[in-house]
Amino acid sequence: MKPAHAPADHPSIPPKKTGILIANLGTPDGYDYWSMRRYLNEFLSDKRVIDYPAWKWQPLLQGIILTKRPFTSGKNYKLIWNEDKNESPLMTITRSQAEALRARATAEWGDAVMVDFCMRYGNPSTQDVLERMVKAGCQRIVFLPLYPQYAGATSATANDQLFRALMVQKWQPAVRTCEPYFDRPDYIGALAASVRRALGDTVPAKLVASYHGMPKRYLLEGDPYHCQCQKTSRLLKEALGWPDGVIDTTFQSVFGTEEWLRPYTVEHVAELARRGITDIAVISPAFAADCIETLEEINGEIRESFEHAGGKGFTYIPCLNDDPAHVEVMLAVVRDNIAGWV
Ligand SMILES: C=CC1=C(C)c2cc3[nH]c(cc4nc(cc5[nH]c(cc1n2)c(C)c5CCC(=O)O)C(CCC(=O)O)=C4C)c(C)c3C=C
Ligand SMILES: [Fe+2]
Numbered sequence: 462m463k464p465a466h467a468p469a470d471h472p473s474i475p476p477k478k479t480g481i482l483i484a485n486l487g488t489p490d491g492y493d494y495w496s497m498r499r500y501l502n503e504f505l506s507d508k509r510v511i512d513y514p515a516w517k518w519q520p521l522l523q524g525i526i527l528t529k530r531p532f533t534s535g536k537n538y539k540l541i542w543n544e545d546k547n548e549s550p551l552m553t554i555t556r557s558q559a560e561a562l563r564a565r566a567t568a569e570w571g572d573a574v575m576v577d578f579c580m581r582y583g584n585p586s587t588q589d590v591l592e593r594m595v596k597a598g599c600q601r602i603v604f605l606p607l608y609p610q611y612a613g614a615t616s617a618t619a620n621d622q623l624f625r626a627l628m629v630q631k632w633q634p635a636v637r638t639c640e641p642y643f644d645r646p647d648y649i650g651a652l653a654a655s656v657r658r659a660l661g662d663t664v665p666a667k668l669v670a671s672y673h674g675m676p677k678r679y680l681l682e683g684d685p686y687h688c689q690c691q692k693t694s695r696l697l698k699e700a701l702g703w704p705d706g707v708i709d710t711t712f713q714s715v716f717g718t719e720e721w722l723r724p725y726t727v728e729h730v731a732e733l734a735r736r737g738i739t740d741i742a743v744i745s746p747a748f749a750a751d752c753i754e755t756l757e758e759i760n761g762e763i764r765e766s767f768e769h770a771g772g773k774g775f776t777y778i779p780c781l782n783d784d785p786a787h788v789e790v791m792l793a794v795v796r797d798n799i800a801g802w803v
């Protein structure tokens with residue numbers, strides 16, 4: 462639309478909208494060596510993820526890690542790859558979440574909103590999607606990083622990337638970044654419902670709530686992730702009405718030589734089996750979508766560790782993914798943040 466006063470070469474201005482942008486971590490474009498290397502290079506060069514000085518870290522990363530890890534991680538991605546769509550499950554699920562959220566948000570706010578998703582690393586990039594939204598008339602953006610618990614390595618770096626994309630906009634939209642939702646009753650309720658769906662009304666001998674790990678040093682330096690994970694587990698226990706001691710909170714995906722948050726899931730499940738707890742369920746509340754860390758690590762490596770130590774029954778409870786209850790949580794978070802804009 463051109464304004465009435467416009468000279469002939471005045472650019473047209475689309476009607477004003479509010480963009481709702483959900484963001485996840487990102488995933489490789491393929492499981493071949495170069496796709497994996499590109500992805501891991503971008504990810505592991507992020508100072509929010511690995512905070513060593515570049516002079517110390519980059520030679521290690523470029524020399525040893527990016528020579529070997531693209532092969533080993535690529536093999537793992539191959540095991541879970543969505544061959545029909547030629548993409549990783551994280552991509553398929555995040556797209557599906559965005560479509561479901563779009564349907565719900567459009568039902569509520571009509572054409573005043575536009576819903577899309579982006580990734581912190583790889584594609585679709587935060588910059589490309591933000592540009593598309595700005596071109597379509599989004600003068601306001603609600604930005605929702607899909608991490609229930611805040612971590613510098615996830616939520617903050619997603620926001621950083623949005624702010625980088627804003628730095629190069631001639632017409633910069635107003636933005637609101639959403640706070641983490643680790644203790645929202647609707648999120649806890651959706652987790653509890655997913656547990657009941659998987660286990661029925663029986664209280665298991667043990668439910669392991671396995672969260673993605675991080676170096677313990679990040680906690681000591683002020684990152685609240687550990688505490689938010691503990692609180693999610695406690696609220697889940699309360700929502701289920703279970704006694705103390707049924708849910709164990711553990712941390713997975715240890716990387717490198719530093720000490721990470723403990724207990725480590727892979728060791729903990731083996732210890733449970735050795736103690737005679739041979740039937741367990743595992744849930745991963747830090748992941749909004751199933752991904753390599755849940756489908757391959759929890760349901761593959763961690764399950765094997767449990768069975769190797771004598772465990773028999775291992776029930777993996779899927780992430781909330783595009784479960785309607787999860788989409789309602791996202792919509793409610795957006796509703797809280799969009800107030801006054803639509
Ligand atoms: C090395 C440091 C890492 C930190 C710190 C970290 C934190 C962190 N990550 C997630 C969520 C995801 N991580 C995923 C994959 C993944 N994570 C790391 C490393 C760290 N993560 C690596 C090297 C990888 C790649 C896979 C591999 O090579 O093993 C994913 C899945 C991506 C996918 O494509 O499926 C998610 C999601 C959280 C919540 C978190 C919080 C502390
Ligand atoms: Fe990770």
Ligand SMILES: [Fe+2]
Nearest residue numbers: 687688689691
């Ligand atoms: Fe804590």
